[in-house]
Amino acid sequence: xxxxxxxxxxxxxxxxxxxxxxxxxxxxxxxxxxxxxxxxxxxxxxxxxxxxxxxxxxxxxxxxxxxxxxxxxxxxxxxxxxxxxxxxxxxxxxxxxxxxxxxxxxxxxxxxxxxxxxxxxxxxxxxxxxxxxxxxxxxxxxxxxxxxxxxxxxxxxxxxxxxxxxxxxxxxxxxxxxxxxxxxxxxxxxxxxxxxxxxxxxxxxxxxxxxxxxxxxxxxxxxxxxxxxxxxxxxxxxxxxxxxxxxxxxxxxxxxxxxxxxxxxxxxxxxxxxxxxxxxxxxxxxxxxxxxxxxxxxxxxxxxxxxxxxxxxxxxxxxxxxxxxxxxxxxxxxxxxxxxxxxxxxxxxxxxxxxxxxxxxxxxxxxxxxxxxxxxxxxxxxxxxxxxxxxxxxxxxxxxxxxxxxxxxxxxxxxxxxxxxxxx
Numbered sequence: 001x002x003x004x005x006x007x008x009x010x011x012x013x014x015x016x017x018x019x020x021x022x023x024x025x026x027x028x029x030x031x032x033x034x035x036x037x038x039x040x041x042x043x044x045x046x047x048x049x050x051x052x053x054x055x056x057x058x059x060x061x062x063x064x065x066x067x068x069x070x071x072x073x074x075x076x077x078x079x080x081x082x083x084x085x086x087x088x089x090x091x092x093x094x095x096x097x098x099x100x101x102x103x104x105x106x107x108x109x110x111x112x113x114x115x116x117x118x119x120x121x122x123x124x125x126x127x128x129x130x131x132x133x134x135x136x137x138x139x140x141x142x143x144x145x146x147x148x149x150x151x152x153x154x155x156x157x158x159x160x161x162x163x164x165x166x167x168x169x170x171x172x173x174x175x176x177x178x179x180x181x182x183x184x185x186x187x188x189x190x191x192x193x194x195x196x197x198x199x200x201x202x203x204x205x206x207x208x209x210x211x212x213x214x215x216x217x218x219x220x221x222x223x224x225x226x227x228x229x230x231x232x233x234x235x236x237x238x239x240x241x242x243x244x245x246x247x248x249x250x251x252x253x254x255x256x257x258x259x260x261x262x263x264x265x266x267x268x269x270x271x272x273x274x275x276x277x278x279x280x281x282x283x284x285x286x287x288x289x290x291x292x293x294x295x296x297x298x299x300x301x302x303x304x305x306x307x308x309x310x311x312x313x314x315x316x317x318x319x320x321x322x323x324x325x326x327x328x329x330x331x332x333x334x335x336x337x338x339x340x341x342x343x344x345x346x347x348x349x350x351x352x353x354x355x356x357x358x359x360x361x362x363x364x365x366x367x368x369x370x371x372x373x374x375x376x377x378x379x380x381x382x383x384x385x386x387x388x389x390x391x392x393x394x395x396x397x398x399x400x401x402x403x404x405x406x407x408x409x410x411x412x413x414x415x416x417x418x419x420x421x422x423x424x
Contacts, residue, residue, distance in 0.1 A: 014051055014054075014080065014083050014084075016048075016051055016052070016055055017048065017212075019047070019202050019206075019207075020047070020048050020051055020052050020055065021055075022200065023041055023043065023052040023055075023056075023200050023202070024052055024055035024056050024059065026041065026199050026200035027041065027052070027055075027056035027133075027161055027199070027200075028056060028059055028060065030159065030161055030199055031056075031060060031062075031131050031159050031161070033159075034159075036197075037195070037196025037197045038159070038160040038161065038162070038194055038195045038196055038197075039161055039162070039195060039196075039197045039198070039199030039200075040137060040161070040162040040163070040164065040167055040187055040188065040195040040197070040198055040199065041161065041162070041163045041164075041198075041199055041200045041201065042163075042164065042165070042167050042198065042200075042201035042202065042388050043163055043164075043165060043201075043202055044165050044202060044203075044204040044207055044213070044357075045165045045353070045354065045357030045360060046207070046212065046213050046357065046360055046361045046362075047165075047202055047207055047212065049135065049163050049165070050073075050076050050077045050079075050080040050135075051080050052163065053066060053077055053080070053081070053133055053135060053163060054077065054080040054081040054083065054084055054086075055084070056133065056161070057081055057086070057088075057103045057133065058081060058084040058085075058086050058103075060103075060131060061102075062102070062130070062131055063102055063103075063128060063129050063130065063131065064102070064103045064104075064129065064131040064132075064133065065103075065104050065106060065126060065129040065131070065132050065133070066081075066103065066104070066105045066106070066132075066133045066134075066135065067106055067107070067108050067111075067132065067133070067134045067135065067140065067148070068105070068107065068134075068135040068136060069107070069108075069135075069136050069139045069140055069330075070094075070107075070136075070330070070331050071092060071094040071095055071107075072331035072332070073135060073136060073330065073331045074090070074092055074095060074105050074106075074107065075095070076331070076333070077105055077135060078090060078105045081103065081105070086103060087101060087103075088101045088102075088103040088104060088105055089101030089103070089104035089105070090104070090105050090106070091104055091105070091106035091107070091110055091111065091122075091125075092105070092106060092107045092110050093107070093109070093110045093113070094107065094110075098110070100125060100126075104126075104129075106126075108140060108147050108148050108151060109147070110122065111123055111126055111151060112147045112150070112151060123151065123154060126151075126155070127154065127155060129155065129158065130155075130158050130159060131158070131159055131161075132152070132155070132158050132159065132160045132161070133161050133162075133163070134148070134160065134161070134162045134163070134194075135163055135164075136163075136164055136330060137162030137163060137164045137167075137187065137194075137195070138164045138166050138167060138168065138169055138187060138350060139164075139330070146192055148194065149192045149194065152194065160194060160195070161199070162187070162194070162195050164187075165353065165354070165357065166349070166350035166353055166354065167186060167187045167188075167198070167388070167397070167399075168184045168185060168186050168187060168349065168350065168399060168408050169184070169185055169187065169190055169350070170182050170183070170184055170241050170347065170348045170349070170350070170412075171183050171184075171185055171190070171241070172239045172240045172241055173240060173411050173412075174240070175411060180236055180238070180239075180240035181236075181240050181411045181412055182239075182240045182241045182347050182411070182412045183409070183410065183411050183412065184349055184399065184407055184408040184409070184410075184412065185408060185409065186396070186397050186398060186399065186408050186409070188396070188397060189396070189409070198388065198397045201388040203387055203388065204383060204384050204385075204386055204387075205384050205385070205387070208384050211362065212362065213360045213361070213362060213384070214338070214359070214360050214361065214362045214363065214366065214367060214368040215367045215368065216356075216359075216360060216367065216368045216369075216370055216382065216383065216384060217367050217368070217369050217370070217420075217421060218370045218372070218377055218382060218420035218421060219369060219370065219371045219372065219420050219421050219422070219423040220372050220375070220377050220378070220419045220420040220421075221264060221371055221372065221373050221423050222372075222373060222374070222375060224264075224422075224423065225255070225257070225260045225373065226255070226256065226259075226260055227254075227255035227256065227260075228255070229255070229257075229345075229373060229374050229375060231345055231374070231375045233251060234247070234248060234251060234345060235247040235248075236347075240347075241347060241348070242346075242347055242348070243280075243345060243347070245280070248280065248281075248345075249281055249283075249284075252281060252284060257284065257343070257373075258281075258284040258287045258288055259291075260373070261277065261279070261284075261288050261323075261341070261343045261373065262287075262288050262291045262292060264341060264343075264371070264373065264423075265277060265288070265292060265295070265320075265321050265341065266292070267423070268339055268341070268369075268371070268423075269292075269320045269321065273338060273339045273369070274314065274317070274319075274320055274321060274336075274337060274338075274339065275320070275321040275322075275339045275340075275341050276314075276321070276322055276324070276328065276332075276334075276337055276339070276340050276341070276358055276359070277321060277322070277323045277324070277340075277341040277343055278324060278325070278326070278329075278340070278341070278342050278343060278344055278355050279323055279324075279325055279343045279344050280325060280326075280344035280345075281325070282297075282299045282301070282325055285297050285299065285323040285324065285325055286323075288323045289321075289323050292320070292321055294318075294319055294320045294321070295319060295320065295321040295322065295323060296309075296310040296313065296314070296319050296321075296322050296323075297310075297322075297323050297324070298310050298322055298323075298324040298325075298327045298328065299324065299325045299327060300325065300326070300327060302327070307327070310322055311332070314334070315334055315336070326351070328358065329351060329354040329355055329358075330354050332358055333361070334358070334361075335361040335362065335363040336363050337358060337359055338359055338363065338366050338367065338368050338369060339359060339368075339369040339371060340355060340356055340358050340359040340368075340369070340370055340371065341371045341373065342355060342356070342370070342371070342372045342373065342374065342376055343373045343374065344374055345374040345375065345376065346374075346376050346379075346380075347379075347412060349380055349386075349399075349407060352376055352379075352380045352383075353380075353383050353386065356370050356383050357383070360383070370383075370420075371423060372420065377419065377420050378419060379412075380401065380407075381401045381402030381403070381405075382401075382402050385400075385401050385402040385403075386399060386400070386401055386407075387399070387400050387401075
């Protein structure tokens with residue numbers, strides 16, 4: 001089956017940075033051991049995770065399967081690997097290729113796909129792989145119908161290395177008084193548990209200090225909305241992990257939220273900056289784009305062709321903004337983008353970090369603007385304050401944030417502690 005994606009670009013040799021080289025060496029050391037817990041490496045957004053994956057796979061010289069959750073991330077990882085001069089197979093229905101190599105880049109959905117008779121025949125082609133690398137491993141360890149766990153069980157104890165910028169998942173939590181809440185759990189403490197140890201990690205603050213990430217400025221603009229934005233008025237859904245969609249939409253309509261977002265984007269565009277806006281309502285996102293005129297909407301319903309065109313027009317400067325609903329959280333790389341507008345309330349630290357991370361890659365020494373219209377800054381704080389730490393009592397990993405507050409293993413409490421600058 002021919003690929004609809006150009007995988008035969010001229011190779012460009014990359015030289016790993018010191019921390020990337022350390023991650024590669026750590027990964028090779030992990031795969032050299034025949035026993036011990038599966039490991040996870042934590043690499044911040046913009047740190048070059050695909051280069052680390054490529055370096056490990058290229059140096060292993062052994063059958064290695066690399067799994068990633070999307071076509072876009074698969075293509076990025078494949079291109080970085082081929083930049084080392086290697087050849088690899090690609091097994092993904094969305095890409096349009098199903099061939100195997102010593103190194104194979106694949107999607108778990110294609111591997112676990114069932115035929116007309118309900119049989120998972122494709123999985124049989126992968127049983128010889130002993131080295132498994134999982135990119136964006138937090139997305140692929142969802143406890144609901146975990147295809148990844150089923151696949152790894154079928155391989156009979158392979159060596160599994162995960163890489164992610166956000167090594168945690170949000171789980172429902174019920175407090176002692178019966179109130180619904182949520183709790184972030186480190187991936188080494190989740191169920192199903194695929195990873196047992198943090199093998200290597202890089203702190204966001206270290207990369208920022210070395211100039212590998214842009215300086216961030218944070219703007220809380222709730223007071224500049226015509227009716228403000230009151231998170232206390234929002235209703236949490238039955239899982240406690242997010243807000244009730246219907247109730248949230250009613251609140252948006254009550255405060256005419258979409259009109260305020262149009263005004264905000266126009267103000268930012270007037271400074272010469274492009275804007276990537278995240279909203280939770282498809283209808284409101286489409287309204288905002290229509291009102292702006294030089295904007296596009298990207299949602300889960302957007303066709304591949306339309307999404308590709310929007311990305312091309314945005315990166316060329318033809319579009320001054322793109323309004324999307326949880327589509328470009330990961331896998332969208334555009335270093336020239338320096339403004340992210342978060343126009344949706346979130347209870348997920350991973351989603352917050354991934355969305356703000358779209359603007360933090362360095363570009364011509366420009367600051368990244370994180371503009372928040374829904375009070376997320378007060379809950380999660382500055383992303384450069386996020387740190388991987390280890391509990392001195394038991395050695396278990398955890399995530400801390402602004403002010404040293406522990407964010408994993410404790411119920412999510414919506415207390416304001418950071419408000420950002422005023423957008424003028």
